[in-house]
Amino acid sequence: MPDNLEEYPNTGASQTLSEAELRAHWMPFTGNRQFKRQPRLFSSAEGVYYTTVDGRKVFDGLSGLWTCGLGHCRAEISEAVSRQVASLDYSPGFQYGHPLSFKLAHKVVELTPDCLDQVFFTDSGSETIDTALKMARGYWRNRGLPGKTKFIGRVKGYHGVNYGGIGVGGIGFNRKLFGQAVDADHIPHTVLPENTFSKGLPDAGAYLADELEELVLLHDASNIAAVVVEPMSGTAGVLPPPKGYLKRLREICDAHNLLLIFDEVITGLGRMGAYTGAEEFGVTPDILTLAKQITNGAQPLGAVVSKQEIYDTYMDQGGPDYMVEFPHGYTYSAHPVACAAGLAALDVLEREKLPQRVKAMSGYFEQAVHQLKGAPYVEDIRNYGFAAGISLQHCPGEPLRRPFELGLKCFEKGFYVRWGGDTVQLAPAFVVTEEQIDSLINAVGEALHELP
Numbered sequence: 001m002p003d004n005l006e007e008y009p010n011t012g013a014s015q016t017l018s019e020a021e022l023r024a025h026w027m028p029f030t031g032n033r034q035f036k037r038q039p040r041l042f043s044s045a046e047g048v049y050y051t052t053v054d055g056r057k058v059f060d061g062l063s064g065l066w067t068c069g070l071g072h073c074r075a076e077i078s079e080a081v082s083r084q085v086a087s088l089d090y091s092p093g094f095q096y097g098h099p100l101s102f103k104l105a106h107k108v109v110e111l112t113p114d115c116l117d118q119v120f121f122t123d124s125g126s127e128t129i130d131t132a133l134k135m136a137r138g139y140w141r142n143r144g145l146p147g148k149t150k151f152i153g154r155v156k157g158y159h160g161v162n163y164g165g166i167g168v169g170g171i172g173f174n175r176k177l178f179g180q181a182v183d184a185d186h187i188p189h190t191v192l193p194e195n196t197f198s199k200g201l202p203d204a205g206a207y208l209a210d211e212l213e214e215l216v217l218l219h220d221a222s223n224i225a226a227v228v229v230e231p232m233s234g235t236a237g238v239l240p241p242p243k244g245y246l247k248r249l250r251e252i253c254d255a256h257n258l259l260l261i262f263d264e265v266i267t268g269l270g271r272m273g274a275y276t277g278a279e280e281f282g283v284t285p286d287i288l289t290l291a292k293q294i295t296n297g298a299q300p301l302g303a304v305v306s307k308q309e310i311y312d313t314y315m316d317q318g319g320p321d322y323m324v325e326f327p328h329g330y331t332y333s334a335h336p337v338a339c340a341a342g343l344a345a346l347d348v349l350e351r352e353k354l355p356q357r358v359k360a361m362s363g364y365f366e367q368a369v370h371q372l373k374g375a376p377y378v379e380d381i382r383n384y385g386f387a388a389g390i391s392l393q394h395c396p397g398e399p400l401r402r403p404f405e406l407g408l409k410c411f412e413k414g415f416y417v418r419w420g421g422d423t424v425q426l427a428p429a430f431v432v433t434e435e436q437i438d439s440l441i442n443a444v445g446e447a448l449h450e451l452p
Protein backbone atom coordinates (compact mmCIF):
# COMPACT_ATOMS: atom_id res chain seq x y z
CA MET A 1 0.00 0.00 0.00
CA PRO A 2 1.15 3.57 -0.49
CA ASP A 3 3.17 5.15 2.33
CA ASN A 4 0.82 8.03 2.63
CA LEU A 5 -2.80 7.23 3.34
CA GLU A 6 -3.79 10.68 2.17
CA GLU A 7 -3.61 9.18 -1.29
CA TYR A 8 -6.86 7.49 -0.35
CA PRO A 9 -10.05 9.52 -0.13
CA ASN A 10 -10.76 9.72 3.57
CA THR A 11 -14.18 8.55 4.69
CA GLY A 12 -15.83 9.85 7.82
CA ALA A 13 -15.07 6.62 9.60
CA SER A 14 -11.32 6.90 9.26
CA GLN A 15 -11.33 10.30 10.99
CA THR A 16 -11.49 8.43 14.29
CA LEU A 17 -8.12 6.80 13.66
CA SER A 18 -4.79 8.35 12.83
CA GLU A 19 -3.07 7.30 9.64
CA ALA A 20 -0.45 5.48 11.69
CA GLU A 21 -3.08 3.58 13.66
CA LEU A 22 -4.94 2.55 10.55
CA ARG A 23 -1.69 1.40 8.96
CA ALA A 24 -0.49 -0.69 11.93
CA HIS A 25 -3.21 -3.34 11.96
CA TRP A 26 -2.74 -6.11 9.36
CA MET A 27 -6.36 -7.29 9.24
CA PRO A 28 -7.45 -10.94 8.91
CA PHE A 29 -9.24 -12.17 5.77
CA THR A 30 -9.61 -8.57 4.60
CA GLY A 31 -8.60 -6.66 1.50
CA ASN A 32 -6.36 -4.43 3.62
CA ARG A 33 -5.63 -1.92 0.86
CA GLN A 34 -9.30 -1.38 0.05
CA PHE A 35 -10.35 -1.35 3.72
CA LYS A 36 -7.83 1.30 4.68
CA ARG A 37 -9.07 3.47 1.86
CA GLN A 38 -12.66 3.01 3.03
CA PRO A 39 -12.75 1.79 6.65
CA ARG A 40 -15.89 0.14 7.95
CA LEU A 41 -15.74 0.51 11.72
CA PHE A 42 -18.29 -0.55 14.31
CA SER A 43 -18.32 1.06 17.73
CA SER A 44 -21.20 -0.67 19.48
CA ALA A 45 -23.90 -3.27 19.04
CA GLU A 46 -27.26 -4.11 20.53
CA GLY A 47 -29.76 -6.79 19.57
CA VAL A 48 -29.51 -7.36 15.82
CA TYR A 49 -27.87 -4.01 15.01
CA TYR A 50 -24.39 -2.59 14.94
CA THR A 51 -23.62 1.12 15.20
CA THR A 52 -20.74 2.49 13.15
CA VAL A 53 -18.24 5.02 14.48
CA ASP A 54 -20.03 7.67 12.42
CA GLY A 55 -23.32 6.83 14.13
CA ARG A 56 -25.08 4.73 11.47
CA LYS A 57 -27.27 1.78 12.49
CA VAL A 58 -26.40 -1.37 10.53
CA PHE A 59 -28.46 -4.58 10.57
CA ASP A 60 -26.31 -7.60 11.36
CA GLY A 61 -27.07 -10.06 8.57
CA LEU A 62 -24.46 -12.64 9.61
CA SER A 63 -24.77 -12.65 13.42
CA GLY A 64 -21.24 -11.24 13.65
CA LEU A 65 -19.30 -14.01 11.93
CA TRP A 66 -21.93 -16.70 12.62
CA THR A 67 -21.27 -16.08 16.30
CA CYS A 68 -24.00 -13.95 17.87
CA GLY A 69 -27.26 -15.85 17.40
CA LEU A 70 -28.70 -14.54 20.67
CA GLY A 71 -28.30 -10.94 19.51
CA HIS A 72 -25.56 -8.58 20.67
CA CYS A 73 -24.59 -7.44 24.13
CA ARG A 74 -26.92 -9.75 26.02
CA ALA A 75 -26.92 -8.51 29.61
CA GLU A 76 -26.84 -12.10 30.95
CA ILE A 77 -23.52 -12.69 29.19
CA SER A 78 -21.85 -9.34 29.81
CA GLU A 79 -22.73 -9.49 33.49
CA ALA A 80 -21.36 -13.04 33.81
CA VAL A 81 -18.16 -11.96 32.06
CA SER A 82 -17.75 -8.86 34.26
CA ARG A 83 -18.33 -10.83 37.45
CA GLN A 84 -15.89 -13.54 36.41
CA VAL A 85 -13.07 -11.26 35.30
CA ALA A 86 -13.31 -9.44 38.62
CA SER A 87 -13.27 -12.61 40.75
CA LEU A 88 -11.06 -15.18 38.96
CA ASP A 89 -9.51 -13.56 35.91
CA TYR A 90 -7.28 -16.48 35.01
CA SER A 91 -6.72 -19.93 36.35
CA PRO A 92 -4.01 -22.31 35.13
CA GLY A 93 -5.60 -24.89 32.90
CA PHE A 94 -2.84 -27.49 33.25
CA GLN A 95 -2.95 -29.65 36.40
CA TYR A 96 -5.33 -27.18 38.09
CA GLY A 97 -8.91 -26.25 37.33
CA HIS A 98 -11.90 -24.17 38.28
CA PRO A 99 -15.54 -25.30 38.58
CA LEU A 100 -16.95 -23.43 35.59
CA SER A 101 -15.21 -25.53 32.94
CA PHE A 102 -16.66 -28.73 34.42
CA LYS A 103 -20.14 -27.20 34.56
CA LEU A 104 -19.83 -25.99 30.97
CA ALA A 105 -18.53 -29.37 29.77
CA HIS A 106 -21.51 -31.03 31.43
CA LYS A 107 -23.91 -28.61 29.75
CA VAL A 108 -22.28 -29.24 26.34
CA VAL A 109 -22.63 -33.00 26.87
CA GLU A 110 -26.33 -32.47 27.65
CA LEU A 111 -26.91 -30.47 24.46
CA THR A 112 -24.98 -32.73 22.07
CA PRO A 113 -26.06 -36.23 20.93
CA ASP A 114 -25.97 -39.17 23.34
CA CYS A 115 -22.63 -40.95 23.44
CA LEU A 116 -20.66 -37.72 22.83
CA ASP A 117 -19.63 -37.47 26.46
CA GLN A 118 -16.22 -35.82 26.78
CA VAL A 119 -15.38 -32.15 26.17
CA PHE A 120 -11.92 -30.70 25.51
CA PHE A 121 -11.76 -26.89 25.43
CA THR A 122 -9.82 -24.68 23.00
CA ASP A 123 -10.00 -20.99 22.11
CA SER A 124 -11.20 -20.92 18.51
CA GLY A 125 -12.63 -23.01 15.71
CA SER A 126 -9.23 -23.50 14.09
CA GLU A 127 -7.71 -24.80 17.31
CA THR A 128 -10.73 -27.00 17.79
CA ILE A 129 -10.38 -28.75 14.47
CA ASP A 130 -6.62 -29.21 14.87
CA THR A 131 -7.26 -30.64 18.32
CA ALA A 132 -9.80 -33.07 16.87
CA LEU A 133 -7.29 -34.22 14.23
CA LYS A 134 -4.59 -34.84 16.85
CA MET A 135 -7.10 -36.60 19.08
CA ALA A 136 -8.03 -38.92 16.20
CA ARG A 137 -4.45 -39.83 15.27
CA GLY A 138 -3.44 -40.34 18.90
CA TYR A 139 -6.49 -42.53 19.41
CA TRP A 140 -5.42 -44.94 16.66
CA ARG A 141 -1.84 -44.98 17.88
CA ASN A 142 -3.10 -45.81 21.36
CA ARG A 143 -5.23 -48.56 19.82
CA GLY A 144 -2.08 -50.06 18.26
CA LEU A 145 -2.89 -48.86 14.73
CA PRO A 146 -0.23 -46.15 14.17
CA GLY A 147 -0.58 -46.35 10.37
CA LYS A 148 -3.97 -44.66 10.53
CA THR A 149 -2.79 -41.08 10.00
CA LYS A 150 -4.34 -39.82 6.76
CA PHE A 151 -7.42 -37.60 6.77
CA ILE A 152 -10.22 -37.36 4.26
CA GLY A 153 -11.82 -33.93 3.93
CA ARG A 154 -14.15 -32.58 1.28
CA VAL A 155 -13.67 -30.13 -1.56
CA LYS A 156 -15.01 -26.68 -0.52
CA GLY A 157 -14.75 -27.69 3.16
CA TYR A 158 -13.62 -24.99 5.62
CA HIS A 159 -11.98 -26.03 8.86
CA GLY A 160 -10.18 -22.90 9.92
CA VAL A 161 -6.73 -21.72 9.05
CA ASN A 162 -4.22 -23.70 11.10
CA TYR A 163 -2.11 -26.28 9.28
CA GLY A 164 -4.38 -29.21 10.13
CA GLY A 165 -7.45 -27.24 9.15
CA ILE A 166 -6.12 -26.08 5.78
CA GLY A 167 -4.90 -29.61 5.07
CA VAL A 168 -8.34 -31.19 5.49
CA GLY A 169 -10.05 -28.06 4.19
CA GLY A 170 -10.91 -27.90 0.52
CA ILE A 171 -10.68 -24.21 -0.34
CA GLY A 172 -7.61 -23.79 -2.54
CA PHE A 173 -7.35 -20.04 -2.05
CA ASN A 174 -6.74 -20.57 1.68
CA ARG A 175 -3.87 -22.96 1.05
CA LYS A 176 -2.05 -21.98 -2.11
CA LEU A 177 0.42 -19.58 -0.44
CA PHE A 178 1.25 -21.94 2.39
CA GLY A 179 1.76 -25.40 0.94
CA GLN A 180 0.27 -28.74 1.80
CA ALA A 181 -0.17 -29.33 5.49
CA VAL A 182 -1.40 -32.62 7.01
CA ASP A 183 -1.66 -35.65 4.76
CA ALA A 184 -5.18 -35.43 3.39
CA ASP A 185 -7.27 -36.36 0.40
CA HIS A 186 -10.71 -35.04 -0.46
CA ILE A 187 -14.11 -36.36 -1.51
CA PRO A 188 -16.01 -34.16 -3.99
CA HIS A 189 -18.21 -31.28 -2.92
CA THR A 190 -21.98 -31.72 -3.16
CA VAL A 191 -22.91 -28.85 -5.48
CA LEU A 192 -24.84 -30.29 -8.45
CA PRO A 193 -26.49 -28.39 -11.30
CA GLU A 194 -29.76 -30.29 -10.79
CA ASN A 195 -29.94 -28.95 -7.24
CA THR A 196 -29.90 -25.21 -8.01
CA PHE A 197 -32.44 -23.21 -6.03
CA SER A 198 -33.11 -26.20 -3.75
CA LYS A 199 -34.95 -25.37 -0.57
CA GLY A 200 -33.49 -27.09 2.48
CA LEU A 201 -31.77 -30.41 1.81
CA PRO A 202 -31.22 -31.05 -1.90
CA ASP A 203 -32.80 -34.20 -3.33
CA ALA A 204 -29.88 -35.35 -5.48
CA GLY A 205 -26.37 -36.27 -4.44
CA ALA A 206 -26.37 -38.91 -1.69
CA TYR A 207 -24.36 -41.04 -4.12
CA LEU A 208 -21.47 -38.55 -3.82
CA ALA A 209 -20.74 -40.05 -0.40
CA ASP A 210 -19.75 -43.24 -2.20
CA GLU A 211 -16.65 -41.43 -3.43
CA LEU A 212 -15.35 -42.13 0.06
CA GLU A 213 -15.31 -45.83 -0.88
CA GLU A 214 -13.04 -44.93 -3.81
CA LEU A 215 -10.60 -43.13 -1.51
CA VAL A 216 -10.61 -46.07 0.90
CA LEU A 217 -9.76 -48.33 -2.05
CA LEU A 218 -6.96 -45.98 -3.05
CA HIS A 219 -5.38 -45.34 0.34
CA ASP A 220 -6.61 -48.35 2.33
CA ALA A 221 -8.47 -47.94 5.60
CA SER A 222 -5.38 -49.04 7.51
CA ASN A 223 -3.86 -45.65 6.60
CA ILE A 224 -6.88 -43.43 7.25
CA ALA A 225 -7.58 -41.87 10.64
CA ALA A 226 -10.76 -39.91 10.05
CA VAL A 227 -13.20 -38.29 7.66
CA VAL A 228 -13.80 -34.61 8.39
CA VAL A 229 -16.81 -32.68 7.08
CA GLU A 230 -19.06 -29.82 8.03
CA PRO A 231 -22.57 -31.34 8.17
CA MET A 232 -23.56 -28.24 6.19
CA SER A 233 -20.73 -26.31 4.55
CA GLY A 234 -20.99 -22.72 5.73
CA THR A 235 -18.11 -20.67 4.41
CA ALA A 236 -18.26 -22.20 0.91
CA GLY A 237 -21.65 -20.58 0.55
CA VAL A 238 -24.14 -22.61 2.62
CA LEU A 239 -24.23 -26.09 1.08
CA PRO A 240 -26.76 -28.24 2.93
CA PRO A 241 -26.07 -31.98 2.64
CA PRO A 242 -28.07 -33.91 0.03
CA LYS A 243 -30.76 -36.12 1.55
CA GLY A 244 -29.19 -39.35 2.83
CA TYR A 245 -25.61 -38.19 2.20
CA LEU A 246 -24.41 -37.93 5.82
CA LYS A 247 -25.99 -41.26 6.72
CA ARG A 248 -24.10 -42.88 3.86
CA LEU A 249 -20.81 -41.31 5.04
CA ARG A 250 -21.47 -42.72 8.51
CA GLU A 251 -22.11 -46.20 7.09
CA ILE A 252 -18.89 -46.17 5.07
CA CYS A 253 -16.88 -44.96 8.09
CA ASP A 254 -18.36 -47.78 10.19
CA ALA A 255 -17.68 -50.37 7.52
CA HIS A 256 -14.00 -49.39 7.33
CA ASN A 257 -13.23 -48.42 10.91
CA LEU A 258 -12.75 -44.69 10.21
CA LEU A 259 -13.60 -41.99 12.71
CA LEU A 260 -16.18 -39.46 11.51
CA ILE A 261 -15.59 -35.87 12.62
CA PHE A 262 -18.33 -33.26 12.20
CA ASP A 263 -17.05 -29.71 12.21
CA GLU A 264 -20.01 -27.91 13.75
CA VAL A 265 -18.33 -24.55 14.33
CA ILE A 266 -21.16 -22.96 12.32
CA THR A 267 -23.92 -25.57 12.51
CA GLY A 268 -23.61 -26.19 16.26
CA LEU A 269 -25.82 -24.65 18.92
CA GLY A 270 -28.91 -23.46 17.15
CA ARG A 271 -28.42 -22.29 13.59
CA MET A 272 -29.80 -25.47 12.02
CA GLY A 273 -32.94 -25.34 14.16
CA ALA A 274 -31.54 -27.90 16.60
CA TYR A 275 -28.70 -27.96 19.11
CA THR A 276 -26.41 -29.60 16.53
CA GLY A 277 -26.40 -30.48 12.86
CA ALA A 278 -25.86 -34.06 14.02
CA GLU A 279 -29.21 -33.95 15.82
CA GLU A 280 -30.97 -32.19 12.96
CA PHE A 281 -29.66 -34.52 10.25
CA GLY A 282 -29.91 -37.67 12.40
CA VAL A 283 -26.28 -38.78 12.13
CA THR A 284 -23.90 -38.96 15.09
CA PRO A 285 -20.17 -38.49 14.51
CA ASP A 286 -17.37 -39.82 16.74
CA ILE A 287 -16.04 -36.31 17.34
CA LEU A 288 -17.91 -33.02 17.01
CA THR A 289 -16.38 -29.53 17.12
CA LEU A 290 -18.00 -26.35 18.43
CA ALA A 291 -16.90 -22.70 18.73
CA LYS A 292 -18.47 -19.33 17.78
CA GLN A 293 -22.02 -19.65 19.20
CA ILE A 294 -20.81 -21.37 22.37
CA THR A 295 -20.21 -17.95 23.97
CA ASN A 296 -22.42 -16.01 21.56
CA GLY A 297 -19.13 -14.58 20.31
CA ALA A 298 -18.52 -12.65 23.52
CA GLN A 299 -15.35 -14.58 24.40
CA PRO A 300 -13.08 -16.83 22.32
CA LEU A 301 -13.83 -20.46 23.11
CA GLY A 302 -14.03 -23.76 21.25
CA ALA A 303 -14.87 -27.30 22.28
CA VAL A 304 -14.10 -30.77 20.94
CA VAL A 305 -16.78 -33.21 22.00
CA SER A 306 -15.78 -36.86 21.71
CA LYS A 307 -17.13 -40.30 22.31
CA GLN A 308 -16.40 -41.75 25.71
CA GLU A 309 -14.49 -44.60 24.09
CA ILE A 310 -11.91 -42.20 22.67
CA TYR A 311 -11.29 -40.69 26.11
CA ASP A 312 -11.20 -44.13 27.73
CA THR A 313 -8.62 -45.33 25.22
CA TYR A 314 -6.31 -42.43 26.14
CA MET A 315 -6.82 -43.15 29.85
CA ASP A 316 -6.15 -46.88 29.44
CA GLN A 317 -2.92 -46.23 27.58
CA GLY A 318 -1.85 -43.32 29.76
CA GLY A 319 0.64 -45.11 32.03
CA PRO A 320 0.87 -44.16 35.73
CA ASP A 321 -1.98 -41.86 36.74
CA TYR A 322 0.26 -38.80 37.27
CA MET A 323 1.19 -38.97 33.58
CA VAL A 324 -0.42 -36.66 30.99
CA GLU A 325 -2.56 -38.86 28.73
CA PHE A 326 -3.11 -36.34 25.91
CA PRO A 327 -0.09 -34.04 25.52
CA HIS A 328 -2.12 -31.19 24.13
CA GLY A 329 -3.79 -27.99 25.36
CA TYR A 330 -3.56 -24.21 25.25
CA THR A 331 -2.69 -21.62 27.90
CA TYR A 332 -6.23 -20.37 27.51
CA SER A 333 -8.00 -23.75 27.27
CA ALA A 334 -11.09 -23.52 29.51
CA HIS A 335 -10.35 -19.88 30.36
CA PRO A 336 -12.63 -18.98 33.29
CA VAL A 337 -14.00 -15.82 31.68
CA ALA A 338 -14.79 -17.67 28.46
CA CYS A 339 -16.44 -20.48 30.43
CA ALA A 340 -18.58 -17.93 32.30
CA ALA A 341 -19.65 -16.48 28.95
CA GLY A 342 -20.36 -19.98 27.64
CA LEU A 343 -22.53 -20.96 30.60
CA ALA A 344 -24.52 -17.73 30.33
CA ALA A 345 -24.90 -18.05 26.54
CA LEU A 346 -26.08 -21.66 26.64
CA ASP A 347 -28.47 -20.80 29.44
CA VAL A 348 -30.11 -18.12 27.26
CA LEU A 349 -30.14 -20.45 24.25
CA GLU A 350 -32.01 -23.12 26.23
CA ARG A 351 -34.23 -20.86 28.31
CA GLU A 352 -35.48 -18.92 25.27
CA LYS A 353 -35.78 -22.15 23.23
CA LEU A 354 -33.93 -20.49 20.39
CA PRO A 355 -33.11 -23.60 18.33
CA GLN A 356 -36.84 -24.30 18.33
CA ARG A 357 -37.50 -20.69 17.30
CA VAL A 358 -35.07 -21.04 14.38
CA LYS A 359 -36.83 -24.23 13.31
CA ALA A 360 -40.25 -22.60 13.53
CA MET A 361 -39.15 -19.54 11.52
CA SER A 362 -36.86 -21.24 9.03
CA GLY A 363 -39.73 -21.66 6.54
CA TYR A 364 -40.31 -17.91 6.61
CA PHE A 365 -36.62 -17.21 6.11
CA GLU A 366 -36.53 -19.75 3.27
CA GLN A 367 -39.40 -18.22 1.32
CA ALA A 368 -37.99 -14.73 1.87
CA VAL A 369 -34.50 -15.53 0.61
CA HIS A 370 -35.81 -17.49 -2.39
CA GLN A 371 -37.66 -14.35 -3.49
CA LEU A 372 -34.26 -13.25 -4.77
CA LYS A 373 -34.47 -15.89 -7.50
CA GLY A 374 -34.65 -13.97 -10.76
CA ALA A 375 -32.85 -10.88 -9.40
CA PRO A 376 -29.86 -9.76 -11.51
CA TYR A 377 -26.82 -12.09 -11.44
CA VAL A 378 -28.37 -14.61 -9.01
CA GLU A 379 -27.37 -18.08 -10.20
CA ASP A 380 -28.30 -20.19 -7.19
CA ILE A 381 -29.75 -19.88 -3.69
CA ARG A 382 -29.38 -22.48 -0.93
CA ASN A 383 -30.65 -22.43 2.64
CA TYR A 384 -31.10 -24.38 5.84
CA GLY A 385 -32.25 -23.19 9.27
CA PHE A 386 -31.10 -19.59 9.58
CA ALA A 387 -28.39 -19.81 6.92
CA ALA A 388 -28.53 -18.94 3.24
CA GLY A 389 -26.00 -18.67 0.45
CA ILE A 390 -26.51 -16.80 -2.81
CA SER A 391 -24.17 -17.53 -5.75
CA LEU A 392 -23.61 -14.71 -8.20
CA GLN A 393 -22.70 -14.87 -11.84
CA HIS A 394 -19.01 -14.06 -12.26
CA CYS A 395 -17.75 -10.77 -13.66
CA PRO A 396 -15.61 -11.72 -16.66
CA GLY A 397 -12.17 -12.65 -15.32
CA GLU A 398 -13.02 -11.49 -11.78
CA PRO A 399 -15.15 -14.13 -10.04
CA LEU A 400 -14.85 -12.50 -6.63
CA ARG A 401 -15.71 -8.91 -7.56
CA ARG A 402 -19.52 -9.00 -7.67
CA PRO A 403 -20.11 -10.38 -4.15
CA PHE A 404 -17.69 -7.76 -2.81
CA GLU A 405 -19.57 -4.98 -4.62
CA LEU A 406 -22.88 -6.34 -3.37
CA GLY A 407 -21.58 -6.42 0.19
CA LEU A 408 -20.51 -2.78 -0.01
CA LYS A 409 -23.83 -1.71 -1.51
CA CYS A 410 -25.68 -3.47 1.30
CA PHE A 411 -23.45 -1.77 3.85
CA GLU A 412 -24.25 1.63 2.34
CA LYS A 413 -27.93 0.76 2.83
CA GLY A 414 -27.35 -0.17 6.48
CA PHE A 415 -27.05 -3.97 6.13
CA TYR A 416 -24.02 -6.11 6.92
CA VAL A 417 -23.86 -9.29 4.82
CA ARG A 418 -20.89 -11.58 4.28
CA TRP A 419 -19.21 -12.05 0.93
CA GLY A 420 -16.71 -14.81 0.22
CA GLY A 421 -15.71 -16.55 -3.00
CA ASP A 422 -18.48 -16.04 -5.55
CA THR A 423 -21.22 -16.13 -2.93
CA VAL A 424 -22.93 -13.94 -0.38
CA GLN A 425 -24.02 -15.44 2.94
CA LEU A 426 -26.91 -14.50 5.20
CA ALA A 427 -27.24 -15.80 8.76
CA PRO A 428 -29.49 -13.65 10.91
CA ALA A 429 -29.63 -13.90 14.68
CA PHE A 430 -31.99 -16.47 16.18
CA VAL A 431 -34.00 -13.61 17.70
CA VAL A 432 -34.67 -11.85 14.37
CA THR A 433 -38.26 -10.86 13.52
CA GLU A 434 -40.12 -11.49 10.26
CA GLU A 435 -40.07 -7.76 9.48
CA GLN A 436 -36.29 -7.67 9.94
CA ILE A 437 -35.89 -10.67 7.63
CA ASP A 438 -38.01 -8.87 5.03
CA SER A 439 -35.98 -5.70 5.27
CA LEU A 440 -32.71 -7.66 4.90
CA ILE A 441 -33.98 -9.46 1.79
CA ASN A 442 -35.35 -6.21 0.32
CA ALA A 443 -32.00 -4.52 0.83
CA VAL A 444 -30.11 -7.38 -0.86
CA GLY A 445 -32.63 -7.32 -3.72
CA GLU A 446 -32.26 -3.56 -4.20
CA ALA A 447 -28.48 -3.83 -4.06
CA LEU A 448 -28.53 -6.58 -6.73
CA HIS A 449 -30.55 -4.29 -9.02
CA GLU A 450 -28.04 -1.50 -8.51
CA LEU A 451 -24.98 -3.58 -9.42
CA PRO A 452 -23.24 -2.45 -12.63
Ligand code: PXG
Pocket: 065, 066, 124, 125, 126, 127, 129, 158, 159, 160, 161, 230, 234, 235, 236, 263, 264, 265, 266, 291, 292, 418, 419, 420, 425
Ligand atom coordinates in the same frame (compact mmCIF):
# COMPACT_ATOMS: atom_id res chain seq x y z
N1 PXG B 1 -14.56 -24.70 11.15
C1 PXG B 1 -15.63 -24.17 10.55
C2 PXG B 1 -16.70 -25.06 10.01
C3 PXG B 1 -15.75 -22.77 10.44
O1 PXG B 1 -16.81 -22.24 9.83
C4 PXG B 1 -13.65 -22.57 11.60
C5 PXG B 1 -13.58 -23.95 11.67
C6 PXG B 1 -12.52 -21.78 12.18
O2 PXG B 1 -12.94 -21.05 13.29
P1 PXG B 1 -12.05 -19.82 13.82
O3 PXG B 1 -12.69 -19.51 15.14
O4 PXG B 1 -10.66 -20.29 13.97
O5 PXG B 1 -12.20 -18.73 12.81
C7 PXG B 1 -14.75 -21.96 10.99
C8 PXG B 1 -14.79 -20.46 10.89
C9 PXG B 1 -17.57 -16.95 6.72
C10 PXG B 1 -16.68 -17.18 7.91
O6 PXG B 1 -17.54 -15.93 6.14
C11 PXG B 1 -16.62 -18.42 8.47
C12 PXG B 1 -15.77 -18.67 9.52
C13 PXG B 1 -15.00 -17.65 10.05
C14 PXG B 1 -15.08 -16.39 9.51
C15 PXG B 1 -15.92 -16.14 8.41
O7 PXG B 1 -18.33 -17.86 6.36
N2 PXG B 1 -15.72 -19.94 10.00
